Amino acid sequence: MFNAPEVQPFVTARPAPEIVDSLSREILELKRRHRAVILAHNYQVSEIQEIADYVGDSLGLAQQAAQTSAEVIVFCGVHFMAETAKILNPHKIVVLPDRDAGCSLEESCPADRLAALQKTNPNFYTIAYINCSAAVKALSDVICTSGNARKIVEHAPADRDLLFVPDENLGGWVMEQTGRPMTLWKGNCYVHVEWTHAAIQRIRREHPGAPIVAHPECTKAVRMLADEVCSTEKMVTYCRKNPAPALIIATEAGMLHRLRRECPDKIFIPAPTERCACNECRFMKMNTLEKLRDCLANLSPQVELPADILERARRPIERMLEISALP
Ligand code: 13P
Ligand code: SF4
Numbered sequence: 001m002f003n004a005p006e007v008q009p010f011v012t013a014r015p016a017p018e019i020v021d022s023l024s025r026e027i028l029e030l031k032r033r034h035r036a037v038i039l040a041h042n043y044q045v046s047e048i049q050e051i052a053d054y055v056g057d058s059l060g061l062a063q064q065a066a067q068t069s070a071e072v073i074v075f076c077g078v079h080f081m082a083e084t085a086k087i088l089n090p091h092k093i094v095v096l097p098d099r100d101a102g103c104s105l106e107e108s109c110p111a112d113r114l115a116a117l118q119k120t121n122p123n124f125y126t127i128a129y130i131n132c133s134a135a136v137k138a139l140s141d142v143i144c145t146s147g148n149a150r151k152i153v154e155h156a157p158a159d160r161d162l163l164f165v166p167d168e169n170l171g172g173w174v175m176e177q178t179g180r181p182m183t184l185w186k187g188n189c190y191v192h193v194e195w196t197h198a199a200i201q202r203i204r205r206e207h208p209g210a211p212i213v214a215h216p217e218c219t220k221a222v223r224m225l226a227d228e229v230c231s232t233e234k235m236v237t238y239c240r241k242n243p244a245p246a247l248i249i250a251t252e253a254g255m256l257h258r259l260r261r262e263c264p265d266k267i268f269i270p271a272p273t274e275r276c277a278c279n280e281c282r283f284m285k286m287n288t289l290e291k292l293r294d295c296l297a298n299l300s301p302q303v304e305l306p307a308d309i310l311e312r313a314r315r316p317i318e319r320m321l322e323i324s325a326l327p
Contacts, residue, residue, distance in 0.1 A: 012045060012285045020047045023289040027051055030296040037070035038292075039085070041077035042232040043254035043284040048076050048292060055258060057233035058084075058130045059147035059324065065089060066321055074296055078103045078283045079303075083134045086303040087313045097291035099301040101283045103131050105217075108187030109166035111135035117185075118163070124183070125160035127152060128316070129167045131189075134305050136165065138312035143320040146216050147231035149174045155323045156180070169193070173216040173223060191281045192217035194273040195250050200225045203248055203271055210269060211242055214250035222250060236262050253279045 015023070028051070031038060039061050040052035049055045054064045058081060065073060065085035073094045075082035080103055082096040109132055118124050118139065128140035129149070137143055144152035153174050156162055162180060164171035166187035175182055192215055200212060200222055213235050214226035223229050228238045232255050239247050240263055249255060250271035259268045273279055295301065305313075 012280060014045070015047065015289060020289060023047075023293050024051050026293050027289070027296060030293065031074070034072045034296065034299065035070055036072035036074050036296060037064075037068050038074045038076065039064055041081060041254075041284065042258045043252040043281055044076050044287060045254065045285065045289075046257040047289050048287060049254070049257055049261075051289070051292075052076060057145065057147050057231045059145040059231065060233050061085075062088070062130065062145070062317065063321065063324075072296075072299065074292065075303075076287050076292060077101070078106075078281075080106050080131055080133060082303045083305065084130060084137075084317060086305060087134060087137070087310055087317055090310050090314075093299055094303040095295045095299055095301060096303065097288065097295045098286040101286045103283055104190040105129065105131040105166050105187050106133050106136075109133075109136055109185055111139060114139055114165060114185075121161055121163075123159075123161045124163040125156055126163045126165065127156065127182075128165050129170055130320075132166055134309050134313045137316055138309045140165075140316045141319070142323070143316045145231065145320075146170060147233055148320065148324045149216070150177045151326075152320060152323055153178045153180055153182070155326075167217055169219055169223075170216045172220055173229060189217040191252055191279060192250075193219055194278040195219070195222045195271055196274055197221035197225065199272050199274055200248075200250065203269065207246060207248060207269060209244060210246045210248045211244050212248045212250065212271070213238060214271070215252075218250055226250065232258070235259065239263050239266060239268070251279075252281045252284065254281075254284060 038052045040055045066088045073085050075096045078101045086094040126140040130145045162182040164182040165185035168184045171184040211227035213228045216229050246267035248269045256268050
């Protein structure tokens with residue numbers, strides 16, 4: 001039997017239950033009035049996950065955005081995710097609780113630097129991880145997420161030189177999986193690089209029977225210790241099917257809420273970082289129930305993009321959705 005450490009999934013201050021109840025009631029009423037849908041990423045705080053119509057990974061969220069009939073999309077995640085929803089729904093209103101919810105991967109890859117690199121090799125075929133700006137998507141041949149990166153690379157034209165941006169860790173993992181060489185952009189997720197080989201070895205010694213599940217944004221030193229490397233949504237399926245009573249999870253802390261909800265009979269142990277509470281993404285945690293209520297009440301802030309970027313970014317995202325749907 002495992003002695004599960006009593007670790008709170010979030011260090012972010014949580015609102016009192018009565019405040020959650022009253023905000024949740026207001027949000028549901030506003031959602032009905034605006035015919036809105038609430039999409040939330042697996043890293044959102046628990047009370048946002050609880051009120052969302054759909055909670056999932058970047059791929060699932062893009063698929064939901066592509067097929068929704070709602071008139072307003074409320075995107076609880078980070079800015080590039082809401083942008084993706086807008087690119088797929090240029091005539092709909094897409095709002096997000098906090099416009100400043102960015103991403104260190106997106107920041108690492110400015111469009112002008114990517115364009116300059118692309119000019120050095122006309123044979124480059126650019127595969128962009130969805131964690132990038134709309135302007136970078138507009139410069140890319142195809143988009144991928146952690147959930148389909150392997151398939152997207154396998155479908156890339158054999159006669160082209162692959163350029164993978166902006167996550168060098170996800171790119172390195174896909175190269176290992178496919179054997180296809182790629183030029184990697186030197187970006188990373190500031191949260192996922194906090195896990196170290198030594199810290200994972202220590203937690204494994206404390207829980208010798210617990211499988212380790214890691215996100216591919218982790219470094220190779222961590223991935224090599226993992227029993228499974230996968231997207232956040234695939235973590236749910238893996239943990240559900242795995243007979244182990246306890247599993248060690250190396251990804252952002254919000255995922256623990258989703259996993260505990262989906263697999264209430266299992267124990268989920270957050271993989272420790274060397275420094276305290278580094279497993280929360282400060283961008284994902286900018287969204288609160290209060291800001292969600294306000295963005296629905298005011299239909300603001302909205303995602304707005306230049307028409308040419310909206311147009312050019314759509315094709316690479318649609319190509320990803322098409323390849324993803326292949327058997
Ligand atoms: P997933 O698509 O696996 O949910 O990952 C998104 C992300 O931002 C990971 O840090
Ligand atoms: Fe970006 Fe990392 Fe936050 Fe994901 S966890 S949104 S990759 S900074």
